Amino acid sequence: MRPLIALWEKEWIALSRDVHGLAVLFLMPAVFIVVMSLALSDAFKGDPGRGTEFAVISADEKLADLFTRSLAGDGFRAASAPADEAAARSSVRRAKHKLVLVVPRDFERALDAPPDGRRTPPALTLLADPALPPAQLVAFQQRVLGVALSLRVSAMTRRAGIPTDAGAFDLKRAATLAVEVVGSTGRPSSVQQNVPAWLIFGMFFVVMPISSLFIVERRDGTLARMASLQVPFSMLLLGKVGPFFVINLGQTALMLLAGKTLVPWFGGEALALPARWDLVAAVAACTSLAAIGWGLAVAVCARTLEQATVIGGVGNILAAAIGGIMVPRFVMPEAMQTLADASPMAWALDGFHAVMLRQGGAADIALPCLKLLALAAVLFAIALWVHHRRRVLSPAQ
């Protein structure tokens, strides 16, 4: 036990004197959490912020007013209408208006005609800014068709002599629809996505200090010296696990604190803290072991500092890109979501979301935790195997 304690002490002292390395481990995820939580807050709400502006052009002011009132709301905001269709096209081209609905002169008359399947339905034109997100365009299209349908049904009932009030066929009044989110909010908010995501990214960044210190030890002959002192290689690896495990847990505590205090301080939403801290600690511990295993494997396999930096850095960024750290998985296409399942960062994110977002129990984190622990064991075994196969600690002759 004494040799292991000596290894941990040494690692602590070396780490505490590497100010830049520690800054990367703690400041980098904190900065990402604040910046990304604020930058993506509207995107996660599904709310375009100030609302997407639209205008309605119609020769019939009453009809234009009816369309404008019916279409406004749910993220769409009415703006003053351009003078005519040409002005509207110019306005959309210059991105002054996002959407302009052009109602033709004979639209109301066309609505009055009985629908018999032979006639062309009344035509409307929607001018749209190409930069508008497709989901918003589709949503607005549905709103327009909804208003048109209610106008048409009103016309039909009028013809049939059935008395109805003006808003009788408003789609919002067709039925009451209660949306019940099971668990917490179903989808993460910006801060709930970004705190665990960038925490995981920061945790996996221990690959840098682990591999760089290990390669320097190998280059400088300290590993050779320890081999001559009969210190088992597995103990040298365990000597790295203890201190970096504590660092990872420290990162977890500080990043949750940043989500709770720092993000709201900058104007963002505060992180909702989980009810089960033991489960958060379990997910963090499993993530930490996988991250440290990754660091050890890179440290042993890379022959130079440059190799370690490239393998470790690029590996982390790739795992983050496909694992839903940089882009949430729910916005990815299906194929990418399937690919994301291969990223250990995605497993860790699943674990954190199970506890922090869905208020899950031990059973909900079991699978991601098992995957992370299995990965840690495999990476540790790879480090031992590669070292054993190389047989040579120092190639100097």
Add this chain to the structure above:
Amino acid sequence: MGTLNVEGLSFRYPRAGDAALQDATLVVPDGGIFGLLGPNGAGKTTLISILAGQLRGATGRIAAGGEALEAVRRSRPRFLGLVPQEYAFYPMLTCAENLRFFGGVQGLAGARLKQRLETVAAFARIEGVLKRRAGQLSGGLKRRLNLAIGLLGEPEILLLDEPTVGVDPQSRAFLLDSIRSLARPGTTIIYTSHYMEEIEAICDHVAIIDHGRVLLSGALAEVLQDSSGLLTLHLRTPLPDALASDWKGRYALREDGAARYSLRVPGAAQVAQAIEAARAAGCEPLAVGYGQRNLEQLFMQLTQRSLRD
């Protein structure tokens, strides 16, 4: 520890063409300094690395006191210490922290560790810099710290791999004196160097290695004895052409440097004649060697090339 026997040791690095060690056989007596001499790349560090347990896969046998070295080291983990060629310590740690760490990984703790730390620091004369970060020390002090770390566990065999590389003459003299004082019954030092002066100055036994082969091994005094009639002369001024030409024919004269010569003379009487003839030609001898050769000459005889080539 008894005698260290290396028998038929061979080793080839993965994907390397030539073997780094070929059938190396050595007998290292207990309690002295055994020098491994050879040019860079000769296989000295490979041999040291195999002895230190860094390299696996060598064929042959290594025994200490009749027992396999590996088994001895398993039962006595501090049996062997290594002072590598590199500064094998942590530059960001202070000297004291480095000593505490390397003592700790050897299982030393508490009062025992403190006592060993003080002893080796005093031996290497680094007491005054114990609180300084190792990376900030001069080359000479780094070498001393490197040596002190190697002594923490009181090894019975201490492997010193080129321990004076890159130090100033004063530090080198201190290190050589210190190393010399370490050799005693029960403590054997294996010392590698490509500086023949160092080997001649401190070693009792020597082995010359080249291209992975042990060319010669034995007690230093014995291997330096020469019965070939070699006479070496270092003169104040170079020999005149006429005398040099005469000696070339008669004594197979060879120039070894500025006013330095090697001759083959048939007997002691001709040694006196040659010295007299040189004096008569106005070339006062500064140094004369007969019946003994130095390691450079020995290496040249064995390999037909200089150690410095």
